[in-house]
Amino acid sequence: MDYISQLKEWLGHERVTTNPTVLEHHSHDESYHAPHLPDVVVFPQTAQEVSRIMKLANEQRIPVTPFGLGSSLEGHAIPYSGGISLDFSLMNQVLEVRPQDFLVRVQPGVTRTQLNKELKKHGLFFSVDPGADATVGGMAATNASGTTSVRYGVMRDQVRDLEVVLADGRIIRTGSMTAKSSSGYHLTGLFVGSEGTLGAFTELTLRVYGIPEATVAARACFPTVQEAVDTVVDILAAGVPVARIELIDERSIRQVNLYKETSYPEQPTLFIEFHGSEQSLSHDVEFAQSIAGEHGCSEFLFETDSKARAQLWDVRHNMAYAFIHKSPGKKMMVTDVCVPFSELAGAVVDARQAIDRSGLDGAILGHVGDGNYHVILMIDLSDPAEVKRAEVLNAHLVEYALSRGGTCTGEHGVGVGKAKYQRIEHGEALDVMHSLKRVLDPNGILNPGKIFGA
Amino acid sequence: MDYISQLKEWLGHERVTTNPTVLEHHSHDESYHAPHLPDVVVFPQTAQEVSRIMKLANEQRIPVTPFGLGSSLEGHAIPYSGGISLDFSLMNQVLEVRPQDFLVRVQPGVTRTQLNKELKKHGLFFSVDPGADATVGGMAATNASGTTSVRYGVMRDQVRDLEVVLADGRIIRTGSMTAKSSSGYHLTGLFVGSEGTLGAFTELTLRVYGIPEATVAARACFPTVQEAVDTVVDILAAGVPVARIELIDERSIRQVNLYKETSYPEQPTLFIEFHGSEQSLSHDVEFAQSIAGEHGCSEFLFETDSKARAQLWDVRHNMAYAFIHKSPGKKMMVTDVCVPFSELAGAVVDARQAIDRSGLDGAILGHVGDGNYHVILMIDLSDPAEVKRAEVLNAHLVEYALSRGGTCTGEHGVGVGKAKYQRIEHGEALDVMHSLKRVLDPNGILNPGKIFGA
Incomplete structure (x- = not known):
C-alpha cells in the first residue's frame, strides 16, 4: 500500500487529502517565493497521530513540511520537495x-x-x-x-x-x-x-x-533618522519601559499622505507605546518627550484613550496599505535585516539611497528598539528585470548588515530566501547546525531545503 | 613526548603546571562535592591556544575541564576524570x-x-x-x-x-x-x-x-508565606517593573536576629528593589505597598539613599553568614529547585517542614519572582549520617518540584549533583541531549561526568 493510502486508512479520507484546491492552498505562503504543490495534505488531531505520520514518512523517506496558516515570508511552509504538508489547523485548542x-x-x-x-x-x-x-x-x-x-x-x-x-x-x-x-x-x-x-x-x-493598567501611544517627528534613533538609544539607556518603538521614514509618510489624503509631517517619525501604571506612565511620557526635545523633535503628540491611540498610530497602520494600494497586481517583498543600534541610523539612510538607486519604490519601517528594519517593496513577479532589481537590493541590505555585525533576518526566518546567506553569516557554525540537523533528522525528511538550501 | 611535555613546549612551563598547590586549587569548587585533582593546569591566553590544546586533547583522549574561579555549586569545575584543568584567569580582558x-x-x-x-x-x-x-x-x-x-x-x-x-x-x-x-x-x-x-x-x-536614574529598596513583612507570594503575583501581574524580589522565611529572620542581635519582625519577609526614573518609582513603590497591604502586610519600609537601602536589606545580606557563623567547621549545601509561581508558597511551606523533619537546620531564601528558592544547609562532611540526611532532604525537594512542573535546578546547573535527576526531569529529551553531546564531542573529552553522569 502506498503511504497516502496508509494515511487514509489511519486518519480517514477527510483528514488526508489530495484535493487540488487544498493542495494549491498549501503550495505557497504570503511571500514572493515560487509555489510548489505537496503530494498530500494531512490534518492530524493529536501528537500520537503526528508521531505515527512521522514514523511512516521517515521509513519511506517522504518529506514532511509543517503548515500553520501559511503567513510565513520566506517560503517556510512551501513543500519544495513535495510529500506531506502537515496542517495543524485541527490542533487549535x-x-x-x-x-x-x-x-x-x-x-x-x-x-x-x-x-x-x-x-x-x-x-x-x-x-x-x-x-x-x-x-x-x-x-x-x-x-x-x-x-x-x-x-x-x-x-x-x-x-x-x-x-x-x-x-x-x-x-x-x-x-x-x-x-x-x-x-x-x-x-x-x-x-x-x-x-x-x-x-x-x-x-x-x-x-x-x-494587561497593563494603562497604555499611552505617542508620535514624534524628527529632522533626521539619526536624531530619531539617538532618541531611542537615550530612552532605552534611561530604562524607560517602552512597549513598542517604531520608526517610519519620510518617504513612507509621504506615501500615506498621498493614499489617505492626510497631512502628516513628512519627517522621520517615531511611534512609541508605553505600558504601565497610570501615574508612572505620565512621568515616562514626559521624560521621553524631554529626551526627544533634546534631539530636535518638532512634534510630540500622545494619547491615552484607545480610539485616540489608534488614530495617532494611523500612519503606521496604513503604511503597508499605502504602498499596496498604489501597486495593483504586484507582490510584496519584505526585507528583514537587523543591525546593532549604533549602525541603525546609517543603515536606514543607506537603505533609502539603495531603494532610490534601484528604481523601485518602497517603504522603510523599523522596529527600532531592536535594530530591525524592513524595506517593503511592491514587485511585479512577471517582470524578471524588476524581480532582479528587488533581489539585488535585498542582497545589498543583507551584505550591509552582515558587514556591520548584523544578521540577515531579524524576525522572518531563513526559509529558502535567506539560505544563501547562512554560510557568510555563520561561517563554520553552519557546519555545527548541519551536524545537529543530521543527528535529529538523518533521512532529511523534515522541511527539506529550508535553512540549509537545496 | 607525553601531552604535558608537549603543552609545556608550546606554552612554556609557567602556563602548564603540575605544581601540587595549583592542582589542589583546581580540584574543588565551593560546594560540598568531593574534590578530585587534575593531572595538569593549563592557562591559555588566546582562542588559538585553546584550539591547539583541544586538538591535542581530542587526539589523545585527554579530559578537559574548563575552570573560571571555582565558584560553582554542583561540582562543575571538578575534574573527576583527571586530565587538563583549563584555567581562564589569564583571559580576563x-x-x-x-x-x-x-x-x-x-x-x-x-x-x-x-x-x-x-x-x-x-x-x-x-x-x-x-x-x-x-x-x-x-x-x-x-x-x-x-x-x-x-x-x-x-x-x-x-x-x-x-x-x-x-x-x-x-x-x-x-x-x-x-x-x-x-x-x-x-x-x-x-x-x-x-x-x-x-x-x-x-x-x-x-x-x-x-544604570537606572533611581533605585528604591523595600522590605515588607507578611503573616504567611502564601500572602507574601500572592503579593508578588499581584505586583508582577500589574506590570510593576521590580528589579529584585526576594523572600526569606521567618526561621531565617530569627537566625539573623540571634546572630546580629537585631529585632527584625520574625515573619516571612519580602525584599524588593525598584529601578526606574525618580518620579515613576515613587508611584511604583506606592502601588506595591497598597498591594502588600491587601495581603496583610504589617510593615512596609522603603529607602532611596544607597546606604539606607543597604541597611534595609541587611537581613537578606546577613542570612547566609548567620547560618555559617553558628556552624563552624561545616560545609554549605545549597538546594536550587524552581517551581511554577502557583506552587511556590506550598513548596516553601513544604521545604520548611522537610527541614524540620530532617533534624537539620537551614535557611530558606527565594528568588520569588522566578519561583526559584534555596535551602541553605550547614553540614558536617565528616558525619556520614548528617550528609545522608542532607541528601535525602535535597532529593525530597527535587522530587516535590519535579512532580509540580518544576525543575531540579533553577540557576546552579546540573554538574554532578543533579545528574541523577536528568532522566526523571527530561525523559526521552535526555537522549536528544546525549546525541547532541556525542556529535559535538565524539571522544567524550569535554568535562566528562557532568550533566549526563558517570
Missing part, C-alpha cells in the same frame, strides 16, 4: 490558562488573536505581535517577533516548554513550567526558530503578561 | 564596551564586579548577580542568574554571541551583535548552560543596561 503562573498551554494551530481573546478573560495578554494573525506554532518555528519585542522579547523568550515530535516519531518535551532552569541543554531554544527542520511542535507552553 | 549598542565584548575570565567597574564609566551595568563574584565564562556555562532575573532575565538572555572552541579545535561564533535574529539554529542558547560539555568559551558578547 487553548488547553489551559494558568493565570497565577503567567502561563498558557496551547496547541500549535492556535492563532495570536484567538489566544489573546481567551487570555483577556483572565486580564492577561500574549505579547508577540508580528502583524499577521499567525499560528503560535508557526511563530515559534520562525522565532517571530514584531513591534513589542523591545519590551517583552521575541518568541523564543516566551516559549517555556514544547512538545516536539521528532523525525523518528519520538515525542519529547523540551522544557518545564518554570520561569528559569539550568537543567540540561536548552532544547527549547534550539527548536524555536528551527523552521520545521528538526521536529514538529504539537504543544507549546507560553509565557503571558498581565 | 574587557575587550570592547559599545555603549550605543548596550553591548560589551569580554574574555571568559572577566569577573562580574570587574565588568561592572568598567561599565560604570559608561553609565552602564551588567545585570546578572548570582552573589559570588564569578567569571562571566562560568556564569554562561551554568546559565547563572540570581536576584535580578525577574526584571532583566538570566545569563542566557544576556549572551548575544559566543566564541566557542569545539572538542576538535574548531573555533566558531554562535550569534551576532543584534538584539534579535531568526537566522539559523540558536547555538548561543545551546552552548549557554552546557557546562563545558560541548565546548569552551573564549569570548562573550553580553547585553548590558543603562
Whole structure:
C-alpha cells in the first residue's frame, strides 16, 4: 500500500487529502517565493497521530513540511520537495490558562488573536505581535517577533516548554513550567526558530503578561533618522519601559499622505507605546518627550484613550496599505535585516539611497528598539528585470548588515530566501547546525531545503 | 613526548603546571562535592591556544575541564576524570564596551564586579548577580542568574554571541551583535548552560543596561508565606517593573536576629528593589505597598539613599553568614529547585517542614519572582549520617518540584549533583541531549561526568 493510502486508512479520507484546491492552498505562503504543490495534505488531531505520520514518512523517506496558516515570508511552509504538508489547523485548542503562573498551554494551530481573546478573560495578554494573525506554532518555528519585542522579547523568550515530535516519531518535551532552569541543554531554544527542520511542535507552553493598567501611544517627528534613533538609544539607556518603538521614514509618510489624503509631517517619525501604571506612565511620557526635545523633535503628540491611540498610530497602520494600494497586481517583498543600534541610523539612510538607486519604490519601517528594519517593496513577479532589481537590493541590505555585525533576518526566518546567506553569516557554525540537523533528522525528511538550501 | 611535555613546549612551563598547590586549587569548587585533582593546569591566553590544546586533547583522549574561579555549586569545575584543568584567569580582558549598542565584548575570565567597574564609566551595568563574584565564562556555562532575573532575565538572555572552541579545535561564533535574529539554529542558547560539555568559551558578547536614574529598596513583612507570594503575583501581574524580589522565611529572620542581635519582625519577609526614573518609582513603590497591604502586610519600609537601602536589606545580606557563623567547621549545601509561581508558597511551606523533619537546620531564601528558592544547609562532611540526611532532604525537594512542573535546578546547573535527576526531569529529551553531546564531542573529552553522569 502506498503511504497516502496508509494515511487514509489511519486518519480517514477527510483528514488526508489530495484535493487540488487544498493542495494549491498549501503550495505557497504570503511571500514572493515560487509555489510548489505537496503530494498530500494531512490534518492530524493529536501528537500520537503526528508521531505515527512521522514514523511512516521517515521509513519511506517522504518529506514532511509543517503548515500553520501559511503567513510565513520566506517560503517556510512551501513543500519544495513535495510529500506531506502537515496542517495543524485541527490542533487549535487553548488547553489551559494558568493565570497565577503567567502561563498558557496551547496547541500549535492556535492563532495570536484567538489566544489573546481567551487570555483577556483572565486580564492577561500574549505579547508577540508580528502583524499577521499567525499560528503560535508557526511563530515559534520562525522565532517571530514584531513591534513589542523591545519590551517583552521575541518568541523564543516566551516559549517555556514544547512538545516536539521528532523525525523518528519520538515525542519529547523540551522544557518545564518554570520561569528559569539550568537543567540540561536548552532544547527549547534550539527548536524555536528551527523552521520545521528538526521536529514538529504539537504543544507549546507560553509565557503571558498581565494587561497593563494603562497604555499611552505617542508620535514624534524628527529632522533626521539619526536624531530619531539617538532618541531611542537615550530612552532605552534611561530604562524607560517602552512597549513598542517604531520608526517610519519620510518617504513612507509621504506615501500615506498621498493614499489617505492626510497631512502628516513628512519627517522621520517615531511611534512609541508605553505600558504601565497610570501615574508612572505620565512621568515616562514626559521624560521621553524631554529626551526627544533634546534631539530636535518638532512634534510630540500622545494619547491615552484607545480610539485616540489608534488614530495617532494611523500612519503606521496604513503604511503597508499605502504602498499596496498604489501597486495593483504586484507582490510584496519584505526585507528583514537587523543591525546593532549604533549602525541603525546609517543603515536606514543607506537603505533609502539603495531603494532610490534601484528604481523601485518602497517603504522603510523599523522596529527600532531592536535594530530591525524592513524595506517593503511592491514587485511585479512577471517582470524578471524588476524581480532582479528587488533581489539585488535585498542582497545589498543583507551584505550591509552582515558587514556591520548584523544578521540577515531579524524576525522572518531563513526559509529558502535567506539560505544563501547562512554560510557568510555563520561561517563554520553552519557546519555545527548541519551536524545537529543530521543527528535529529538523518533521512532529511523534515522541511527539506529550508535553512540549509537545496 | 607525553601531552604535558608537549603543552609545556608550546606554552612554556609557567602556563602548564603540575605544581601540587595549583592542582589542589583546581580540584574543588565551593560546594560540598568531593574534590578530585587534575593531572595538569593549563592557562591559555588566546582562542588559538585553546584550539591547539583541544586538538591535542581530542587526539589523545585527554579530559578537559574548563575552570573560571571555582565558584560553582554542583561540582562543575571538578575534574573527576583527571586530565587538563583549563584555567581562564589569564583571559580576563574587557575587550570592547559599545555603549550605543548596550553591548560589551569580554574574555571568559572577566569577573562580574570587574565588568561592572568598567561599565560604570559608561553609565552602564551588567545585570546578572548570582552573589559570588564569578567569571562571566562560568556564569554562561551554568546559565547563572540570581536576584535580578525577574526584571532583566538570566545569563542566557544576556549572551548575544559566543566564541566557542569545539572538542576538535574548531573555533566558531554562535550569534551576532543584534538584539534579535531568526537566522539559523540558536547555538548561543545551546552552548549557554552546557557546562563545558560541548565546548569552551573564549569570548562573550553580553547585553548590558543603562544604570537606572533611581533605585528604591523595600522590605515588607507578611503573616504567611502564601500572602507574601500572592503579593508578588499581584505586583508582577500589574506590570510593576521590580528589579529584585526576594523572600526569606521567618526561621531565617530569627537566625539573623540571634546572630546580629537585631529585632527584625520574625515573619516571612519580602525584599524588593525598584529601578526606574525618580518620579515613576515613587508611584511604583506606592502601588506595591497598597498591594502588600491587601495581603496583610504589617510593615512596609522603603529607602532611596544607597546606604539606607543597604541597611534595609541587611537581613537578606546577613542570612547566609548567620547560618555559617553558628556552624563552624561545616560545609554549605545549597538546594536550587524552581517551581511554577502557583506552587511556590506550598513548596516553601513544604521545604520548611522537610527541614524540620530532617533534624537539620537551614535557611530558606527565594528568588520569588522566578519561583526559584534555596535551602541553605550547614553540614558536617565528616558525619556520614548528617550528609545522608542532607541528601535525602535535597532529593525530597527535587522530587516535590519535579512532580509540580518544576525543575531540579533553577540557576546552579546540573554538574554532578543533579545528574541523577536528568532522566526523571527530561525523559526521552535526555537522549536528544546525549546525541547532541556525542556529535559535538565524539571522544567524550569535554568535562566528562557532568550533566549526563558517570
